[in-house]
Amino acid sequence: MKRRMAMVLGPVVAALGIAAPSSARADVQCAPPGTPWPGTPWQQQVLTPERVRPFADGSGVVVAVLSTGVDATQPQLAGSVEPGYDAVAGHGAAHDDCVGIGTAVAGAIAAHAGSGSGSVAGIGGVVGLAPNARILPVRVSDGSGQADQGTDPSVLAAGITFAVLHGAAIVDVAEPAYRSSPELSAAVALAAQRNVVLVVAAGVAAASGRPAVTPVPAWSAGSSGIGGAGGTLVVGALDSNGRRWSSSPVGSFIGLAAPGVATVCLARGGGVAAIDGTDVASGFVAGTAALVVQRRPQASAGAVVGQLMGTATPVAGPGSTEYGHGMVNPYSAVTAALVPARTGSVVAAERTAPPPPAPTDRHTLALALTAIALIAALTVALGRPVALRGRRSRWRASTAGGEATWAAPGQAGAPVDLFQGLDTES
Template sequence: MRTGMRRTTAAATAGLLLLTGAVPHASAQPSSSSSAAVKPNSVPPDLPPNTGPPVDKGGPDVKYERTNKGCVESDTKSELIKQKPWGQVQLNLEQAHRFATGKGIKIAIIDTGVDPRNPRFGDRVKAGGEYVFGDKNGLDDCDGHGTEVAGVAAAAKTEGDFVGAAPEAEIMAIRQTSDRFEFKGDAANPEKRDSAGKVSTLAMAIVRAANQNAKVINISLTNCGTPKGFSADDQSLQAAIKYAVDVKNVVIVTAAGNLSDKGAGCPKQNDNLDPANVNSISSPAWFANDVLSVASIARSGAVSSFSVWGPWVSIAAPGEEIISVDPKGTGLTNANVTAQGTTDIKGTSFASPYVAGITALVRQRFPDLNARQVMNRLKATALNPGNVSGKDNKVGYGMINPVAALTAVLPAEAKGFQKPEPKEMNTTVTPPPGIDWPPIIVALSGIGLGVALLMLTLFVRNSVNRRRKDA
């Protein structure tokens, strides 16, 4: 059935921040080109010691203006989608909600904003910040993308079977990007932008969310392109992530990125034989030691064809055939309707909020675990790929497993646990020993003697019996 949302203009093209969902538009964040010494391109440079987080200026870095692209409009007429999302069934969310619902946990959605009017949000959507335009502090979503992401992460169950991953979590809305705004340049900054958003303001938004006590941050956005120099903005983003995780105890969940040959995503798949030298770099997923980077899984169980691979991929979740809240109505939607046609909602953008919501469940159930311990628990309990390492570059540690994440006993979390140090094993390949003849000769001699004695016994017995018959 087609119950979706209508866009009054054609889908946007290249902008300033890649929206990794199938809202059919995307872009790369501009950043400065100053480079530094780098490791193999699959690994970001180390953050210099004592590098502090960027200062949150609390607003956009330039003055954006509205374009002639219309905002999304509801096309659902408040009707219900009767089928339960397969991803919700696959993740067994109903069972998981017996253990936790996300109550008391704040999830920051850094995206195109969140429209709070859908009844499945109740009064749980709070203004968090604005880096695009106006004074609504994230509570305006002209694009619809951020509202759909928030629905996957935290919508409550009302009519029908749909429910978000953490239906009682609080949602902090921060608008950091939009394809409905542009910057034409001015004397102070001649850099033109077809849409709103920049790596530097993404870093500020992360700091802002962390300082407002978010316990989980979802970033369904990626800056994706071919390997290049590490810019000052990149380092600012890296510092913001480190600050959020290690100082403010926040788990950051981010989309792995989408493959696209139309300038709307990562330009080339990372199918290199040498994983240390990749074709495309997806950030902030690139900062693998500090974030949970989420790949997309299809209903078949295979990794989605659009999901970008990379050594930085941490975990996977359903990212196709997505159902979420209608961003401008009271119902649900499973499609985006534009002047160019209807497209299903899919993308690593929508796999990411599944993981963000489940992270909120874990944070509620295990409040004493710090951010890194929570990330480790989610990876340790995932449905790992069947190889020696239990990890690959397509789905990371595998499909997230909410019930296991909420119930498993992990020795590594016990106080005083010491991880065993791996020991080097030296082995040599030696030929099989030669034949040892003396024992074989003794054994054969014994067998021969036994056979001779048996034959003699039979001969004597036969002779005695014959004599008796003659007598």
């Protein structure tokens, strides 16, 4: 957590006249409110949430944010934050946030558009990818530990379990663990059983010269290829030039990348602040997952993860250990047809009825062959006049009526030079 708090922490809370939330430790100075931001943050110039809005806005989808809590009084989250649960304390709600990271992640998912640009209460450009989603805050960290130590597995297990049992379709594990436990394994299994998508921040890279630390629950994805399997997806962080954040881990567990360097995010108490981290990057992926779930409510958790990976914007070669399948692409994820299953990941298509059983006895087989013969004869008889008419018209093309299957309007391909010419000064 301390890796980028200097960008958020400021004057002492008491000097600002702001009361610390009840969940904050007495020796911790809570992050102050942010400042107004009238421009358009770079991450929104890249992710273009306005293009997705005609198709999905997160309505009806609950996204759990497992982090430091979420400030329900943040003007751009007003009315969207449930009481939640404080898994650190083992009781109570989590709709306050001393540290500010959980609020930043929640804003990436569901920040409402501001009413203006001249005040903290009305921020001009910061909006979430799924502004109508419901946020279920679950506190799994109070900001007191070192970032590379990870979250206590038992606390994380309690947080995941609470989120799954309280209606979350997506669980954003913004503060991962780095070791497992029987309780955490059971919580991840419960998420899989309930068809819940787990979006997991990759955490921070290990010290120089040490191997990458694998975040948990990334282990549940198995070792069958980049990005894992089933409904679990690990997210790394990019800067505005499309490069990996220097502290974003490298490994085969990375499934996607998303903006996570100097990202302009909601701050606790109002306004915005610039944040670095894979935790906020996970918010952009969780917000996109909420859009896909709204658009395809019958899709399995594995299908949602497959859709996110299969429609990503390439950043490096396929299967990169830095970027996974590329940068999350909200517009393509929502508008593209459901991506079919790919080797190395458990990506199921939308649930369909099983095919009818094949004939098994000789009598049934004889009937089937007779029917096929009759259909073939009828086809030949009817096809002759059609063929003659076709010859007379020299097979000129014609259009036929009928309703087409759903397809994306102007199906989005992989953008080229996505970061070129980006206006980061606005």
